[in-house]
Amino acid sequence: MKKEDKYVEEAKELSKLLRISFDYLINNEDVDAIFKSVILSNSVFILKDENNNLLAYYPLKGISRLSNVVYNKEAITQIPLQYKSWFIPGYEIKIYSIKKEKRNNNKDNYxxxxxxxxxxxxxxxxxxxxxxxxxxxxxxxxxxxxxxxxxxxxxxxxxxxxxxxxxxxxxxxxxxxxxxxxxxxxxxxxxxxxxxxxxxxxxxxxxxxxDFEQISNDVEPLMKILSQFQQKHSTTNKELFDQNYEILKETYQHCEKISPYMDINNTDVESYEQEFNYCSILSRERKIFNVNNAITIYLNGKKMYCINKQDLRCTDHAWFWVRYHLETNERTYDYVSDSLTSIDFKLKFNTKEERNKFKIDFDKMKIITIYLKEDKGDKYYIESYS
Known part of the structure; x- marks a missing residue:
């Protein structure tokens, strides 16, 4: 983790206070040895304040960050539940003593x-x-x-x-x-x-x-199926979604059942919902895609996209002058990458006549190939089209 470079003095003061709070954990007999070793090791802790702003603390080096704190939720490790607690920096972090109920098949359990x-x-x-x-x-x-x-x-x-x-x-x-x-x-x-x-x-x-352990046991094998299904142009994995749809849908409904009542942020529940939704759209779009009714886009001479004509738009984003964008929705199927994607190219034309002709041909769905060349200012010339 890099040192704070915006709120330097505030970060120094926060580091002093967090060291005091984390020392309470180190000296607490109820904190297990494994978690203490994590605190003392080369680990960065991502914290959240009451306004959902992210902070970071690096106990080993005694430094904190207040600005531009980001992380990859796929790469982090959730801390054990008993150590998750609101606390005031500089004061004790209180530990919950969790007694987990063993579940049985008795319907009159509660x-x-x-x-x-x-x-x-x-x-x-x-x-x-x-x-x-x-x-x-x-x-x-x-x-x-x-x-x-x-x-x-x-x-x-x-x-x-x-x-x-x-x-x-x-x-x-x-x-x-x-x-x-x-x-x-x-x-x-x-x-x-x-x-x-x-x-x-x-x-x-x-x-x-x-119950993160139980959720992981149930969801992990299904996440592997969804991951295999997304592999680019894989004939062997293409039918995985349909073949396992019932169990995939059932688990998704399970996620939907608990998500309105529980905090699922950065959990396997949230990840599964996102992956299932993505694969549902991908499965549908793969089936309806017709290469004979698509537009292929080349960028600087390289084939980049192949998209259904109905999914590609050429729209005017300006109020007082004409500035066309070649764009799609956020989740549009692209045959080249065999995935869902989105594009937004700011178009630039040499003449007004050239621009108007392209717009007319585009609206009539005559175009099947577009060659773009990158220009300054995030704009793209249309070199040619057919």
């Missing part, structure tokens, strides 16, 4: 009741509330199906560990986590802490989490 707007989950003789976003409506029937889903499990947590300075004060040193009694640190000013707050109402509660 009993769901309600108390006001809260869901109460009963298993055996124990009842705990479920931390659920009240703005996200779900019926009891849907919730029952969700918590018994093979990709989801419930874990118990102390609600204290989920508290934050929601009323704007700093209570990091407060002796009473919920300020049920006054104390010298905050003077009992935590006026937001009352029965309107879920974490105030309950000492312990349940949360739902994705």
């Amino acid at each position: 009993i769901i009741t309600t108390s006001g707007s809260d869901f109460l989950i009963t298993k055996g003789r124990r009842t705990l509330p479920l931390n659920w976003d009240e703005d996200c409506y779900i019926s009891i029937k849907e919730l029952y199906s969700l918590i018994n889903d093979s990709w989801i499990y419930l874990y118990e947590y102390d609600t204290d560990s989920d508290c934050s300075d929601c009323d704007g004060y700093d209570y990091s040193g407060c002796d009473y986590s919920r300020c049920k009694n006054n104390c010298e640190k905050c003077g009992g000013r935590r006026y937001m802490c009352n029965n309107s707050c879920f974490n105030y109402r309950y000492d312990k509660a349940l949360k739902m989490s994705l």
Whole structure:
């Protein structure tokens, strides 16, 4: 990771604070040795603030980045769930103690009741509330199906560990986590802490989490099928999508079932949805593509694209003068690469007459070949066409 070059002083200060917070993890006996070794090794941590801005911290070199933080989601490793927690840089990173429920085939595994707007989950003789976003409506029937889903499990947590300075004060040193009694640190000013707050109402509660291991086991072999199907002009793999469509579609529906309720960003669930959608369009477009009804585009003498005439547009993007673009939609099938792609070439003509003639021929779908030559300013001359 490169050093911050825009907000240099801010990055230095953030590094000092993050070192303090990460030291809490190193010195915490509940943190396993493997994760401690990751912190001390040559690893970069990608963090997200409350506004979804990405930050990066490199513990080994003690440096941070605040600007231009990007990453390849295919190349990163998700940290274990118990170490994912909101924290204030410079303060302790609290660890959840996760007790994963073992699933069985008993349909009466859980009993769901309600108390006001809260869901109460009963298993055996124990009842705990479920931390659920009240703005996200779900019926009891849907919730029952969700918590018994093979990709989801419930874990118990102390609600204290989920508290934050929601009323704007700093209570990091407060002796009473919920300020049920006054104390010298905050003077009992935590006026937001009352029965309107879920974490105030309950000492312990349940949360739902994705079972990343189970999802990976189910999705990984299907992702390999989708990857093979996308191979360029492969006659042996071309039928893979249709041959395995039922299981591929079923897994996609599984993703759709849980995605409205769970955070699937940068997970196998999100990746599978994207790949399935892509392959669905690719499969359809491969079948309907007709090379005899296509336009072939050469760029600087090299054959680059072969696209259905109906998918290629020559449109005017300017308001006060004519500037035509040769373009497609975002996911248009290209026979040359045997994939979905998009193009947008700003066209340049030597004369107005030449431009008008090309537009007329294009609109009448007479053109089958276009030769483009790159010019300055991201524009392309039409050398010739036929």
